[in-house]
Amino acid sequence: MLNAKVETKWFQLFLVLGILIRVATGILNSGYLALDDYYILFFSVPAQSESLSLISSVQAVPEIRSLLPDSIIRLFATTAYKFGFDDPLYQIKFVFSCLGLLSGISIWIGYKFLKYLYPEETNPKNNYQAWVPLSGTFLLSLHFLMPLVSTRALIESMSAPFLLGAVFSASIYWKSGEWKQLGISLSLLAIASLFRFQVGVCAFALFSLVIYRSWKSKSFKDIYAFLIFSALLALITGLPDLIFRGTFHSSLRSYISYNLQHSAEYGTSPWFAYLPAILGVSLFPFLIGKYKGFDWKSEYSKFVPVIIFSVLFLVVHSAIPHKEERFLLPILPLLLILISPLCAYWRGIEKGRMSIRRLSFLIVNFLLLDLLCFFTIQNNTIELVRYLNFHKDIKELYVYRDSIPHLPVSYAYRDPLERYEYIESLDQNMQPKIQNFDPFKSCSAVLAVRKDYVMNGVDPDPPWILVGNFRSSPLEELAVFMNPNKNKRRASLYLYQLQLCKEK
Template identity: 30%
Template sequence: MQKDTCVIKDINSKHLLNVNRFVLILIIITYLFSAINSNGFHHPDEHFQLIEFAGLKAGWNTGDDLAWEYGAQIRPALQPYLALVIFKLAGLFGIKDPFILATLLRGLTAVFSILSVLFFISCFKPSIKSRYHPALIVLSFFIWFFPSINVRFSSEIWSGLCLLISVGLVELNRQSKLRYFIIGVLFGLSFEFRFQTAFAIAGIILWLICIRKNSFREILYIFWGGILIVALCTSLDSLFYGQFVFTPYNYFRVNIIENVSSHYGTAPWYAYITSILIAPNFLIGAVILLSFTILLGYDYKNIILWTIIPFIVFHSVIPHKELRFLFPLINFVPFLLIYAYQQIIDRIKKKNFLEIFFNSVLLAMLCINLGGLAMMLFKPAGNGSINLIHYISRKYGDTESLTIYSLKNNNLYISSNSEGLNASFYLPDNLILKDITTEFLTHPEPNRLVVLSKGHYTERVLLEKNGYKMEKPGIPAWIMELNKFYGVFNEEAVPILYTQENDYERDSKIFLLPNPDLLLLQTKGQTTWEEQMVSPPINGFIFIYIYKVSYK
């Protein structure tokens, strides 16, 4: 193997050196920009089992405030303690704003991602022909969903980055006791961030034994590095929970033996194949699966395959499946694409037609990628709830009381009616949450802050007929338009802030009738009620609106 070198310095041409410096600056700007814009969390676990868990030691939460995983003692404490350290350090500089603190966590993840991917590229560049090196670098950072995922302070990303570095160290193949011990430490960290990576780690160890033919002593150094981290993290877990606890066993018992994870949905064994095909966009997904197949056919001894296959097979067997469970593997995809392309293109003799075909496919993928990248760089995380909380906090938060109306168990600060899903981290002291009632819908109070999801069409129509207007959606409208093609999020779940128009007057009469046929026309003095609107049923009743609108 060639000596590992810095990606930016390993360029023969002075011109290419300048280009790569520019690319490095572009990478840093892109990832930090994504970290700033992606307010919120991709999945509730990213917040409620990490940041809110950190709140137990920071003082804003108690055990009763946390998700059920706390009582089951299945969440490792390493990442919550890491968040706690960042919060304490920020506090030394007077930083207490929750939105800035969350951005710091994403910024830290962005830096970790950039360094990890650059190291991985430097280790595997000898396997890629030099003419494909620029493509490898670009793909490794600018596939359209990479920046938004690689800045997430989630267990999947931190586990995957530790796994990525460890595979890079394995590829270097340097005979050093310290190197093998560090590989073991990284394996341990990857495991403690997310226990399921144990199956990827097992595949790598099998590769070292069966393909690389490493000695028992070398494997033992890896083992001791991993054991050290697991022992230290067990101490952290015991400190966090207040008693001795071995969270890997608890996690296995609860989610595998007791099958609790299946309560959150199940999918067939082939669901991940479908997800890989559809989630990145069909064309890109098809190329990823084709690249995997090519690599399997031409180089079945490749360590990347031995890492990926056990991980995906295990997750395919488990009934509960989520796309985010594959996130630890995403940074292996660019190497997979370039290596497979290199294998197939070098074996084909008649290249004229194929070059036209491949260039056409690449052009289509480039267009898809540019649109998706633009969307994801500006898109808030998830359905935009935290982004809207941020907006409300900045514009309306500086008051004695901040009253927000929303449907019961469907507000910005509570993800659902499940235990421990209150976003205490973002709760201001002056916040008052009120439920939207039938009375409020028929006779809304003036000048209130009302939040409804886009999918609550009936309730939104009621508000709009009574002088409320859309002020701010959690996700910008242009992103929702692009999402119709990319399908990243559920548009119906996007929250919208409604406020009342200042110049609006309404004189209205609202009848609550069990029968929509009983439509009455009323007069008030000499004024005829000019318009009528019949709502869809709410709680078994039909709202009949007969109204007159005037503006000052």
């Protein structure tokens, strides 16, 4: 049996490493994962006013989103400003670091959850089951995706620890029937749903557990308790919208209405689109093998609530036409919990000898961890904005076609640009066609062109000269190479400025 003191030291090590790498990721990787992620920063950072309150300018928060995530980000940004971080970039780094610290709770919850499922007295000596809690802790701490996604301002990431806690309490209720745990599970699920409304579908998973237990015990008391708890939580979670927006659950109503009207505009994907993402997250090839002596039924009967929550979440999201991998982030910790017994099994089987499987798993995991956590995502546009932040003499920015989908202005604090326009072509002299443009009166103008356009001949001649090259991260460069049509917005950017201006 695993020595208790040794296990405690391993847990503490994984907890400390997980928190440290999250904070380091928040500091060293200032990028954002998606536009939804960026818009939270846009409305909450920079906090340039000391009068910025916890909930300030409610109208600035999009109607389709709850006030909770924006309030938390705004609080962190305001704190950073009061600590003397005037530059919005450092405010953003502070926000990401705080989120990383908070997300460390997932490591602790996951360990306690697995210790509950695998108590010491049931683990025979030298059995792999004794290592399941530590295997899960390792995954929640150092899995290549966890440090990055848990430090971003994404509503999906912020909901994940609460969903994990809800499933933990649901598992205790599943075994013991305690109403207290049922109430805790519902409460945590309600909080998770305030970050990501779709997480609310997991209430049906919890209700299915309640119905089954009620059927087995031939009593409806648990169903009544569930309905009463749900009604109270629905009332409580709708009050902020009623107070600050004037309508009960207005954000949820607006969110549903918006998606019914506009979801199709964001594109559609086949029902199985999430399967490759799940296999990638699990590093599935390293789990393939003959599981001799592994009792699948006995092992995974412990995880019935985890499986029901995860499967229902996946089925509902697979039925929705518009799909993005980040939508799976709330259940990422649950998926890692589910593969913990498999990882522990191979650790036990291959203990004491050289294991190509484990070595390859660790190499791939930590290589991806390094690339994802410590190389800035969306680096091309962020570096462009930072260049504009330090060159406040630039007043006009022209963009060749779709070279820049949007400009992340929250990463700079300067006067607005006087002109920000898209151009469609260059003339026969390889000069950008810009209406009402006088080079002798527009010495503050720059032109941004994406790398693929430059490689195809869109390279302005003098008096335009290259003044900046804002490169993508290595992983984004790989994504562009593998699928240029989908990821071309991540390609490097070239910035040109009039030579007439540079000579002055």
